[in-house]
Amino acid sequence: MSTSSVDAGACALFLMATFVLAGCAQVVWLASSWSRRFSLPLDGGHAFRGRRIFGENKTVRGFMVMVPATALAFVVVAQVSGHGNPQAIGLWPLSPAGYAWLGAWTGLGFMLGELPNSFVKRQLDIAPGAISPHGAAAPWQFVADRLDSGLGMLTALSLAVPVPWRTWALVLFLGWALHWSFSVVLFRLGVKPRPA
Secondary structure (H helix, E strand, O other), X not given: OOXXXXXXXXXXXXXXXXHHHHHHXXXXXXXXXXXXXXXXXXXXXXXXXOEEOOOOOOEHHHHHHHHHHHHHHHHHHHHHHOOOXXXXXXXXXXXXXXXXXXXXXXXXXXXXXXXXXXXXXXXXXXXXXOOOOOOOOHHHHXXXXXXXXHHXXXXXXXHHXXXXXXXXXXXXXXXXXXXXXXXXHHHHOOOOOOOO
């Protein structure tokens, strides 16, 4: 399978549709009181150079729904949009089980993509959702906050299947707006700090 065997636009639309669905499931989960029982910090409270590794906002509960929800969204969207034959519309020639695995892997990449940015921000004493007090760093932080999950997702996806560069461009260009929208919704529901 090569990048020429898939359609860049179809793949980008597929990814955005699946992550909107998975993001909706994530919003419902994070807003539920039941999910708060799993607010265990990923860094276990450990520090590096006297500062938290990821901080209190990166928790187990964030991974609990996003990964399986993305797996399910990949299967459903591939089967519905391709009428059982996703390859016919330019998607990857995978079975439903293959799409489930790819979705779980890509959802994991999406979640892991935020961790390096969180680590850097904690080391620079930037609170979650806050803007860097250093004026020159603020634009870089803004870009990193918008692209980190998308880069993690696309990297994981590209390790598993061919992904055209145009898919990368479309997802990173349009995906940041979707990610920002979900951040705003989560803030309004009180489950995430103010989006920077």
